[in-house]
Amino acid sequence: MTELLLRGRILTFHDEPLHGEASAETFTYLEDGGLLIRDGKIVAIDDYAKLRAGEGRNVEIIDHHPYLIMPGFIDCHIHYPQMQVVGSYAGALMEWLDRYTFVEEQKFSNQGHPERIASAFFDELIRHGTTTAAAYCSVHKASVQAFFTEAHRRNMRMVAGKVMMDRNAPPGLLDTPQSGYDDSKALIEEWHGKGRQLYAITPRFAPTSSPEQLEMSGALVREFPDMHVQTHLCENTAEIAFVAELFPWSRDYTQVYEHYGLLGPKTLLGHCIHLSDAEVSTIANSGSIAVFCPTSNLFIGSGLFDLARLRASHVRNAIATDIGGGTSYSMLRTLDEGYKILNIQGQRYHPLRSFYQVTLGNARALSLEDSIGSFVPGTEADCVVLDARATPAMRIRMETVETLVEELMLMQTIGDDRAIAEVYVAGVPAKSILVN
Ligand code: GUN
Numbered sequence: 001m002t003e004l005l006l007r008g009r010i011l012t013f014h015d016e017p018l019h020g021e022a023s024a025e026t027f028t029y030l031e032d033g034g035l036l037i038r039d040g041k042i043v044a045i046d047d048y049a050k051l052r053a054g055e056g057r058n059v060e061i062i063d064h065h066p067y068l069i070m071p072g073f074i075d076c077h078i079h080y081p082q083m084q085v086v087g088s089y090a091g092a093l094m095e096w097l098d099r100y101t102f103v104e105e106q107k108f109s110n111q112g113h114p115e116r117i118a119s120a121f122f123d124e125l126i127r128h129g130t131t132t133a134a135a136y137c138s139v140h141k142a143s144v145q146a147f148f149t150e151a152h153r154r155n156m157r158m159v160a161g162k163v164m165m166d167r168n169a170p171p172g173l174l175d176t177p178q179s180g181y182d183d184s185k186a187l188i189e190e191w192h193g194k195g196r197q198l199y200a201i202t203p204r205f206a207p208t209s210s211p212e213q214l215e216m217s218g219a220l221v222r223e224f225p226d227m228h229v230q231t232h233l234c235e236n237t238a239e240i241a242f243v244a245e246l247f248p249w250s251r252d253y254t255q256v257y258e259h260y261g262l263l264g265p266k267t268l269l270g271h272c273i274h275l276s277d278a279e280v281s282t283i284a285n286s287g288s289i290a291v292f293c294p295t296s297n298l299f300i301g302s303g304l305f306d307l308a309r310l311r312a313s314h315v316r317n318a319i320a321t322d323i324g325g326g327t328s329y330s331m332l333r334t335l336d337e338g339y340k341i342l343n344i345q346g347q348r349y350h351p352l353r354s355f356y357q358v359t360l361g362n363a364r365a366l367s368l369e370d371s372i373g374s375f376v377p378g379t380e381a382d383c384v385v386l387d388a389r390a391t392p393a394m395r396i397r398m399e400t401v402e403t404l405v406e407e408l409m410l411m412q413t414i415g416d417d418r419a420i421a422e423v424y425v426a427g428v429p430a431k432s433i434l435v436n
């Protein structure tokens with residue numbers, strides 16, 4: 001059995017570096033490191049010389065010096081049917097949804113369209129160093145089939161689900177409480193746990209689901225308690241006012257999801273910008289995850305995610321692109337915009353923390369830290385290889401960089417897909433083999 005030994009500078013986290021450089025115990029950094037991979041899993045991480053000495057002839061060595069090898073990036077909220085929505089000129093959320101997004105997603109009932117977009121989507125994730133995503137498909141079952149078929153073919157670990165929506169959208173985008181339930185259940189049975197695929201129960205958001213549909217979504221959660229749940233929460237003030245109209249009995253937006261049994265430690269709540277104190281404590285008590293989507297929040301003009309407030313209340317958090325409200329597939333660009341959103345609120349976001357977040361932090365948010373997000377032996381060998389000198393602007397800036405932390409900061413501030421030198425999916429090169 002051939003083993004693969006990657007050589008390079010290696011960075012991986014064991015825990016959140018809450019105190020920046022003073023948190024040295026939270027990460028491993030090897031100047032001349034080795035990562036030994038067999039059958040798609042990490043076997044060992046150590047100094048290269050030590051691993052090399054212990055290995056026989058049957059090891060293939062790939063030397064990535066002077067690049068930095070990290071666990072593959074994880075994106076905790078992205079809409080694959082929105083590749084052709086990115087950069088649509090609109091005002092706020094509801095206009096953006098009605099004028100562009102709901103129009104575009106209807107195309108997923110067209111023959112061949114889901115397959116074509118799914119293929120382009122995974123190419124784009126790989127190009128940007130993202131090896132796992134929590135993704136929304138469209139309302140159409142075929143969109144989920146195309147998504148998982150392509151993810152499975154590429155052996156990428158994905159979390160995804162069929163959007164359920166039965167009101168307040170064009171007829172071509174509506175299911176019913178019963179068909180949403182039946183389709184989701186059939187997809188769970190076909191895909192959940194097949195290879196690296198995981199299913200997420202996906203009611204789009206309260207405005208597009210009737211009480212009956214939210215009831216059925218809760219029934220799915222009770223039937224399949226291991227499943228992820230993903231939805232949107234408190235992204236925009238008009239959205240919140242609409243939810244208050246639709247669910248007048250509810251104290252607030254969050255209580256709608258709580259009422260139907262949709263909150264819990266595997267629930268990903270996209271945005272969480274405009275929350276009352278009561279909502280923050282409901283989310284914290286449920287163990288649900290608030291997902292920060294910086295480029296989307298800026299582009300759609302939704303507001304500023306208050307990470308410090310959520311953390312002070314022990315709300316778990318994650319970070320994501322939210323393509324196509326978001327404007328970049330790159331977790332580096334996402335970190336950059338996240339940094340700015342926090343900085344403008346007087347909050348610090350140390351680069352060690354941000355790189356922790358897009359790897360182990362997001363893996364923990366997905367409860368997948370035993371499989372991905374670090375280089376712990378036994379976990380899946382998804383890796384990203386980062387080149388801090390990928391562009392002329394990066395090269396000239398690197399001349400003044402002296403530390404790892406400065407290099408990380410540089411990559412997240414001016415890096416993009418060009419800084420992704422290679423990607424490994426379960427130990428197999430995935431970026432260098434892309435055709436265009
Ligand atoms: N809320 C409901 N659907 C969506 C969506 O597709 N994108 C964003 N950003 N917010 C939403």
Ligand code: ZN
Pocket residue numbers: 077078079232270322325
């Ligand atoms: Zn979204």
